[in-house]
Amino acid sequence: MNTTTFSNIAIVSCGTMSLEINALKSEGFLDTEHLYFTPPGLHQDIVQLEKHLVQQIDKAKKTTEKVIVVYGGKFCYVNADNPTRMMKDIINEQGSNVARVDATHCMGMLASDEEMHNIAQELAGGEPVWWMTPGWVKFRHQVFKGWDKGLANENFPRHTGGAIVLDGVGYMDQYMEEDPEGFLEYCDWMGIPMQAYNISLERFKGLLIEQLKKIKKQ
Template sequence: MTDKGMSFKGVSIVSCGTLRMELKQLQEEGFLDADKLFFTTPGLHEVCSDLKEQVLRRVGQALEVSDKIIVVYGSLCYVDPVDMSGLDKLLETFGPNVRRIKAQNCVDALADRQTREEIAAGRKIFWLTPGWMRFKDLVFKDWDIGKINENFPKNDAAIVLDAIGYYDKLMEEDPMKILEYSDWMHLGVEAYHVTLDRFKGLLLDKLKELKK
């Protein structure tokens, strides 16, 4: 039950696994009382055919549990290689009771463009979420040194948008993992603490649409 008195009962969530920890946190807080959470493998934006297959399968499974589905994926996470259409066209086949949150990607789900610009303060940033750190081997699967050098060093720093205390806990329990991540990226990795308010708002927007 949300703080606005709305319930997610009758709704299931299909999400990219990169946001698993944030959604679990919302469950633990009592905000997200959805029927069931379904997750796809993190990092599928790199392999569109696998993303398409898993999203369609998870939505199908979710519809066996609930009549209404919220899909936690961004508009930039999938582009059909044939007709260049996005995830929304793919989801249209399920009808109006399957809705995708209004965000570009998982980073945008935690902090909008204006907020990120304020955080960056003029620096060029490679944005991360805790899931991008925890599931590094999946998110950056098959990245070789060429791709690493092409994408990371042109930035001034990497910032983890952390709403769940993941970075601080890792720094306390296993700081070497952060150093190893930084060495692998050839970038300094720092955390910026955000709230889950934007993410909650995006979920609520779709809940309201589904409850109409």
């Protein structure tokens, strides 16, 4: 449908979401040639995050007038040196033709808070869960750059419900089949079990369409 075409829209995304973005391109939903990715894991270095994000947006603007940014909000950009500066400020500075999907983090792009609550009840009996997307598995060494076993022990074991990967691209089945030892080593490093929960990408599509409609009115 013409109303949902992204052909004249550029997508600038955190590399952590590249699996989902490329899946939507492969199925024809994201019918654009203008895809730009920042390196995964930059939420740990917000100076580099802002630098790479603005660079990629500037590149995108040279190919299209309108840009949709696939980045979370308050959980992806936490500026300890300037606490009042937020992701929305970076996006607003890029102009009215740049919009960002309405989500606080990448997990929220794939499932709502209610859906994650229900999944946690189903798989973890309501215990605290460490949520991930497939990108957190594939790009582990970038997402958790600088984390040693001690830091892992401080963060993961408190999530007594284990780790749940919201998988809308079938990545985890392939990963566990092709590299079972790597999967087990990952779980051992975290000190908690990891399991996949298969989802659709319908919520993600909806968030993209929402910004598409807004930006086309500009």
